[in-house]
Amino acid sequence: MTSVLIVEPVSSGNELVVRAAAMGWNTVVASFDAEDRTLTAATKDLASTLVQVDTNDVHAIVEAVSRSPVGAGLDGVVAGSEFHVEIAAQVAEKLGLPGLTTTDVALVRNKAKMREALQRAGVRSPRHREVASRAEAELACAALTFPVVVKPVESSSSIHVLKARDTAEAVRAYAAIEADGMIDLGRPLGDEVVIEEYVSGDEYSADGYVWRGEVRIAAVTRKLLGPEPTFVELGHITPAPLGPNDLGAIERYVGQVVRAVGLENSVFHCEMRLSANGPVLMEIAARLPGDQIVHLVADATGVSMADAALLMAVGANPETCLDEHAAFGGAAGIRFVDPGSITAYTRIEGWDDVPRYADVVERKVLVPAGEQIPSTYEALRRVAYIRYRASDPDTALAVNERLGRELRPVAAYLS
Ligand SMILES: Nc1ncnc2c1ncn2[C@@H]1O[C@H](COP(=O)(O)OP(=O)(O)O)[C@@H](O)[C@H]1O
Ligand SMILES: [Mg+2]
Structure with a gap:
């Protein structure tokens, strides 16, 4: 066994x-x-x-x-x-x-090293600086073009990732990271930060695997974000509504990124923005996606990225995961209910109407009515989510946007 x-x-x-x-x-x-x-x-x-x-x-x-x-x-x-x-x-x-080696992971766990690897390989990537003090943050800003994005080198879920319009904002963002004593899964946040130039464009992620150097993509997902300067993930749609040209450009770019960071045998989750010049990396990870995208990929394409990860961990070719289900069809999405600035809610307006326009797979309340919603840096401020299927990517996007418009937590005032 x-x-x-x-x-x-x-x-x-x-x-x-x-x-x-x-x-x-x-x-x-x-x-x-x-x-x-x-x-x-x-x-x-x-x-x-x-x-x-x-x-x-x-x-x-x-x-x-x-x-x-x-x-x-x-x-x-x-x-x-x-x-x-x-x-x-x-x-x-x-x-x-067998499985992932320490050489494989060296460049994907640290966002500054990731950027350097892309630069060395000549793969499109914004200019960046790695900093570990406020003085260095100030110097970095002098060398970059605003707006910039400030982010911890090793964190996740957009925690402390902030867009800054000038040096003062960037240094403030750095100071907030430095001052945060948060422990996440037993690890401190640290004071190493990357400051990089802001890339505009819609955001996508590609989930797939590389086996003996050959890259295969299971699905490309569209990511929907809340208002800047933060980057809260509000929803995802798999597969992304994309034409063949953009999809081709993303597939080629992901291949370049995987080779640049030296991943040989691993599943990956690669996040990028589609800029006017083509795709640009946000980050790549050697693991399954979060935010239930693993379920969206399975619902939309029939591919289990978890199976691929397990097979590769024991040194087996994961190819069967993709080939068996190549012609599955369909689309899937998830929408998180964002409480905005409120600290507690009494009910979610629009909740009962959802099954009338969405083919719901799962509906879940994460923070029950009447309970304190955690602050931004304690956890993701999500009160509920809806995961659904749709006939095609455009319908999945329309449903996602409708969920975003119609689901409104009503503020409660806790004594
Ligand atoms: N250079 C950048 N330009 C524009 N947006 C960015 C940039 N870097 C990060 N972001 C935004 O912040 C989000 C989180 O950054 P990311 O590097 O993925 O860190 P995390 O590990 O927290 O997910 C991205 O998904 C993207 O929306
Ligand atoms: Mg990310």
């Missing part, structure tokens, strides 16, 4: 557990299983073996796994979260297992 170790499943990482169990694999889950690294009940149920360990400590994981019932019988290791991609690669190397 195939045995796989899934390190700290969060968000789409839980889909790895679902799929490994569905394939009848011996599914070993390593987790800190406390604080914001607490496993879901479903994941605990599905796992064959749970290994409780500090998942930010490679040595501890290797020790704990060796002592667990699976012992030396593992066939592969896969990360269940962005923050554990590097750790999973280190564990795989220590245990002599």
